[in-house]
Amino acid sequence: METEVKDQLVSIEKPELVAPPNWEPVIMGILCNWCSYAGSDLTGTSRIQYPPNIRIIRVPCSSRVDPWFLIKSLQTTADGVLVSGCHPGDCHYITGNYYARRRFLVTKKLLNFVGFHENRIQFSWVSAAEGPKFAKVVNKVTEEIKKLGPLHLYKKENFEKK
Amino acid sequence: MNYTKQIQDIAAKLFTEGKIDVFVGYRMNGFDDNQVPVLITDPQDVSKLVFTDKSVFNLVNYLKTDHTRRKRVGLVVKGCDSRSLNLMLTESQVKRENLYVVGICCEGIVDDSGHKMQNCVECVVPDAVVSDELLGTPSGQKPYMVNVDIAALAAKPLTERTAYFEEVFENCIRCNACRHSCPLCYCAKCCIDQETATLYNGANTTSAAFHALMTWSLHLAGRCVDCRNCEKACPSHLPLHLLHKQNESVIYENFQEHLAGVIPEDRGAFYKYSLKDPDDFIM
Numbered sequence: 001m002e003t004e005v006k007d008q009l010v011s012i013e014k015p016e017l018v019a020p021p022n023w024e025p026v027i028m029g030i031l032c033n034w035c036s037y038a039g040s041d042l043t044g045t046s047r048i049q050y051p052p053n054i055r056i057i058r059v060p061c062s063s064r065v066d067p068w069f070l071i072k073s074l075q076t077t078a079d080g081v082l083v084s085g086c087h088p089g090d091c092h093y094i095t096g097n098y099y100a101r102r103r104f105l106v107t108k109k110l111l112n113f114v115g116f117h118e119n120r121i122q123f124s125w126v127s128a129a130e131g132p133k134f135a136k137v138v139n140k141v142t143e144e145i146k147k148l149g150p151l152h153l154y155k156k157e158n159f160e161k162k
Numbered sequence: 163m164n165y166t167k168q169i170q171d172i173a174a175k176l177f178t179e180g181k182i183d184v185f186v187g188y189r190m191n192g193f194d195d196n197q198v199p200v201l202i203t204d205p206q207d208v209s210k211l212v213f214t215d216k217s218v219f220n221l222v223n224y225l226k227t228d229h230t231r232r233k234r235v236g237l238v239v240k241g242c243d244s245r246s247l248n249l250m251l252t253e254s255q256v257k258r259e260n261l262y263v264v265g266i267c268c269e270g271i272v273d274d275s276g277h278k279m280q281n282c283v284e285c286v287v288p289d290a291v292v293s294d295e296l297l298g299t300p301s302g303q304k305p306y307m308v309n310v311d312i313a314a315l316a317a318k319p320l321t322e323r324t325a326y327f328e329e330v331f332e333n334c335i336r337c338n339a340c341r342h343s344c345p346l347c348y349c350a351k352c353c354i355d356q357e358t359a360t361l362y363n364g365a366n367t368t369s370a371a372f373h374a375l376m377t378w379s380l381h382l383a384g385r386c387v388d389c390r391n392c393e394k395a396c397p398s399h400l401p402l403h404l405l406h407k408q409n410e411s412v413i414y415e416n417f418q419e420h421l422a423g424v425i426p427e428d429r430g431a432f433y434k435y436s437l438k439d440p441d442d443f444i445m
């Protein structure tokens with residue numbers, strides 16, 4: 001008789017913590033109103049399937065995304081974040097995403113430096129016409145974050161008195 | 163490095179000419195050979211002023227207080243301090259015409275054990291960039307070096323870094339001394355306080371400390387001048403420079419920016435962009 005021994009899924013930052021069975025990651029998706037949110041809309045109206053792990057927030061522009069949003073998402077429910085905006089040159093506000101790009105890199109490197117796996121913080125450029133690309137991005141991000149296991153770092157509720 | 167005599171003379175001259183209301187300098191603390199900042203308003207007190215390689219604090223921070231606001235101020239700045247002054251001028255926090263700046267061509271300050279501080283070893287701009295009067299001989303800009311602690315930590319595996327920083331954030335007591343001692347944290351109401359009050363109900367947890375210190379360091383990304391006033395003020399002796407130097411090195415290496423506050427009227431890396439900024443981390 002053969003039994004399948006499945007590797008237990010552990011949190012990559014804290015290998016001593018094992019994920020509960022059937023654990024699914026929660027991914028915070030922060031999308032800009034003009035491109036990525038419209039792109040995700042197109043994914044839905046074109047009936048393309050993508051994982052339900054992503055929870056989407058709409059912001060006016062990718063440069064509205066304060067690094068704070070990422071920190072706070074990771075500290076509350078999210079196991080990873082995906083920020084998406086218009087392609088460089090396509091920004092509705094002309095240059096917003098250029099400013100955002102700098103902040104994203106610094107935030108990603110800083111979070112990685114203090115001990116978050118770099119795949120937990122992801123960025124993409126998705127235009128309003130790229131429905132299939134949005135599905136692909138969400139698939140890839142979900143898959144990558146699933147491999148990392150649950151996030152247990154600095155979670156707000158872990159430190160609260162019951 | 164000893165400019166005690168020169169600084170006393172300059173301060174005395176400024177008071178007799180009536181050019182300043184208050185002079186910000188250093189004095190001996192009175193019980194060991196360390197120094198503390200002093201605000202002098204009485205010309206008779208100028209003999210208290212000293213300046214040696216133990217003058218560690220960043221005096222630009224005192225331009226935030228009510229004792230100096232809207233007054234004519236004389237102050238002493240080292241290389242790093244002058245960069246933070248440059249940023250405060252750019253951000254319209256102080257008026258240049260109200261200041262008389264004594265710039266020092268710094269040779270490095272020493273810590274309690276007599277060693278040159280690490281930020282002075284790695285200092286890029288030792289000469290004051292803002293000054294009305296420059297003391298010492300300028301030695302010019304030095305090449306940029308990645309901080310040794312950053313390089314050592316970045317080479318470690320992820321789990322070790324995680325454990326290391328968890329201990330760091332756990333030891334923070336949320337006294338906010340880091341924020342108060344930083345010349346560039348001048349906001350009348352800090353947004354972190356509001357968030358701590360709502361998100362954490364004012365509690366001091368590791369999670370709240372992480373949230374506060376990360377936000378704080380990102381508010382100073384591209385602006386921090388590595389004077390390490392924050393680190394000297396921290397009662398828990400946390401290695402706060404790690405967060406700032408990490409941001410600084412990412413900005414310096416990826417955006418080809420000069421360091422914060424070196425160029426007048428330059429607001430820092432996050433206030434501009436380049437079409438050549440790295441894009442490969444974005445899908």
Ligand code: SF4
Pocket residue numbers: 246343344345346382385386387388389390391392393406
């Ligand atoms: S964060 Fe610290 S090192 Fe940076 S400018 Fe402020 S006090 Fe100086």
Ligand code: SF4
Pocket residue numbers: 341346347348349351352353354377378381382
């Ligand atoms: S942490 Fe940010 S909001 Fe708070 S005082 Fe400093 S710059 Fe201002």
Ligand code: SF4
Pocket residue numbers: 333334335336337338339340341375395396397398399400402
């Ligand atoms: S000075 Fe040190 S202990 Fe106080 S809030 Fe800042 S990091 Fe925390």
